[in-house]
Amino acid sequence: MNKKERLVAAIEHGTVIDHIPAAKTYQVASLLGLFDLKTPVTIGINYPSQKVGNKGIIKVSDKFFTDDEISRLSVVAPNVILSIIRDYEVVEKKAVETPSEIHGIVKCNNPKCITNNEPMATHFHVENNILTCHYCEREQDISHVELV
Amino acid sequence: MNFVTIANLTREKILYMIEMASEFERHPNRELLKGKVVATLFFEPSTRTRLSFETAANRLGARVIGFADPKVTSGTKGETLKDTILMVANYADVIVMRHFIEGAAVYASEISPVPIVNAGDGAHQHPSQCMLDLYSIYKTQGTLENLNIYLVGDLKYGRTVHSLIMAMRHFNPTFHFVAPKELAMPKEYKLYCDEHGIKYQEHTAFNEKVIQDADIVYMTRVQKERFSDLMEYERVKNVYILNNDMLRLCKPNMKILHPLPRVNEIAQDVDDNPHAYYIQQAANGLFAREAIFADVLGITLEQVKADTTIIS
Numbered sequence A: 001m002n003k004k005e006r007l008v009a010a011i012e013h014g015t016v017i018d019h020i021p022a023a024k025t026y027q028v029a030s031l032l033g034l035f036d037l038k039t040p041v042t043i044g045i046n047y048p049s050q051k052v053g054n055k056g057i058i059k060v061s062d063k064f065f066t067d068d069e070i071s072r073l074s075v076v077a078p079n080v081i082l083s084i085i086r087d088y089e090v091v092e093k094k095a096v097e098t099p100s101e102i103h104g105i106v107k108c109n110n111p112k113c114i115t116n117n118e119p120m121a122t123h124f125h126v127e128n129n130i131l132t133c134h135y136c137e138r139e140q141d142i143s144h145v146e147l148v
Numbered sequence B: 001m002n003f004v005t006i007a008n009l010t011r012e013k014i015l016y017m018i019e020m021a022s023e024f025e026r027h028p029n030r031e032l033l034k035g036k037v038v039a040t041l042f043f044e045p046s047t048r049t050r051l052s053f054e055t056a057a058n059r060l061g062a063r064v065i066g067f068a069d070p071k072v073t074s075g076t077k078g079e080t081l082k083d084t085i086l087m088v089a090n091y092a093d094v095i096v097m098r099h100f101i102e103g104a105a106v107y108a109s110e111i112s113p114v115p116i117v118n119a120g121d122g123a124h125q126h127p128s129q130c131m132l133d134l135y136s137i138y139k140t141q142g143t144l145e146n147l148n149i150y151l152v153g154d155l156k157y158g159r160t161v162h163s164l165i166m167a168m169r170h171f172n173p174t175f176h177f178v179a180p181k182e183l184a185m186p187k188e189y190k191l192y193c194d195e196h197g198i199k200y201q202e203h204t205a206f207n208e209k210v211i212q213d214a215d216i217v218y219m220t221r222v223q224k225e226r227f228s229d230l231m232e233y234e235r236v237k238n239v240y241i242l243n244n245d246m247l248r249l250c251k252p253n254m255k256i257l258h259p260l261p262r263v264n265e266i267a268q269d270v271d272d273n274p275h276a277y278y279i280q281q282a283a284n285g286l287f288a289r290e291a292i293f294a295d296v297l298g299i300t301l302e303q304v305k306a307d308t309t310i311i312s
Helices: A003-007 A022-031 A067-075 B011-026 B047-059 B081-089 B104-111 B127-141 B159-171 B187-195 B230-236 B278-296 B301-305
Strands: A014-021 A041-049 A053-061 A081-086 A089-095 A101-103 A123-127 A130-133 A139-141 B037-042 B063-067 B094-099 B116-121 B148-152 B174-178 B199-203 B216-219 B255-257
Touching: A014 A022, A022 A041, A022 A053, A022 A067, B011 B127, B011 B159, B011 B278, B011 B301, B037 B047, B037 B081, B047 B063, B047 B094, B047 B116, B047 B127, B047 B278, B081 B094, B081 B104, B094 B104, B104 B116, B116 B127, B116 B278, B127 B159, B127 B216, B127 B255, B127 B278, B148 B159, B159 B187, B159 B216, B187 B199, B255 B278
Parallel strands: B037 B063, B037 B094, B094 B116, B148 B174, B148 B216, B174 B199, B216 B255
Antiparallel strands: A014 A053, A014 A081, A041 A053, A081 A089, A101 A123, A123 A130, A130 A139
16 A cells, blocks of 8 residues: 555545546535535545646545436546555546537626526536637636636 | 627527628518517616617517616625526516526526527627617628628627637638727637638728728727727827718729727718718617517418518
8 A cells, every 4th residue: 555545534435536637626525515425524625646746536425427427527627546446456547638518517707698697507608618609609718717 | 509709609590690680770660579578687787789689678668677787686795696587487477597607608598488589698799789780780781791891990899799700600701800009800800711711911000091891891999998008099099080072983782881989990980971881780680579579489481471560
């Protein structure tokens, strides 16, 4: 057992979310709805990482995410890797893929957009990391988005 | 069917709508929409656009309900747009809406059980204006193909000029953008031109030489409130004014368009020049809007041609 694994307790079944930029860790937890789960969740931040500087790690017991849930992470943490754990073994690794459509999650940065003036979900078309609002057509860069 | 944006209309659809508008120009008074109720919901006042839509509905025999001023609606009591639209959809066969919020018409079209016609949503879209511009260009030039179109004035905020670029992309135009630096055509629309193979040139000077090759000169208003630097406004405010002397070299077929209202950007002495077309252009709005009503209510060009309800 190497040192890193001892920093955060291993899980028997579940998902390990790694390579989260440290500052985004709570956003990732929130986007995945982890604060509403009943199963054990371990959230760690400020681990040294070569990929993203300081990183966060989240371990979630007995929870496996759908591709749809995972794709939501693309707007805050595109480099995240999810490891699927069964019987303490990594059985699959998943990278985050940016979806071509994003519903909800992101706020339109145009204050005069209908989505900021009506109780409704936002909707964006995504191309080359540019989000275009389905309603007002204002564009924003995926790395500068504000979450709903 | 809805009419909320010009950007996704095909070449065929644009030409189809123009042909339909010309049918309505031949016989504008009919009872094609007899028994129908048209609602005009103006969350932002726009007398000119509302009168044009309401006249179009009346001349086709429909009855009109609605409001001209948002102060009288329950929106001011905090009602959502969704509730207003669903309520009015109980009464009307088609809803024409003008709103100050961008994207309002697209949203309304997603929730409404009856067709939505966008009569302008903030700085976003004003597709019926674009339709009448296209019809005016077609009528005066006999074609939409291969034209030299000069867009003059406020090209930064002028949504009509942006819509015109998108709609004309099917017809191999050459655009000339004539504007002060502060109101120049935004980069995104120049990129749009590049992506769609639309030729364009930019000018800051505006004189008889610049426009001598024009088929269409499309004037817009340079508004003081658009300038962050008032010195710059003072410097350019009289540069983008078209007067009669500037029309000496222009081509015989050239027509001057303007979405109106005009303030001083076209001198009064141009009005009697045969190149002036902006008042007739507004009249074309009636026929374009009759065509829009027919189209969203599922009435085809064939049916319009075979119409037996013509009054005159």
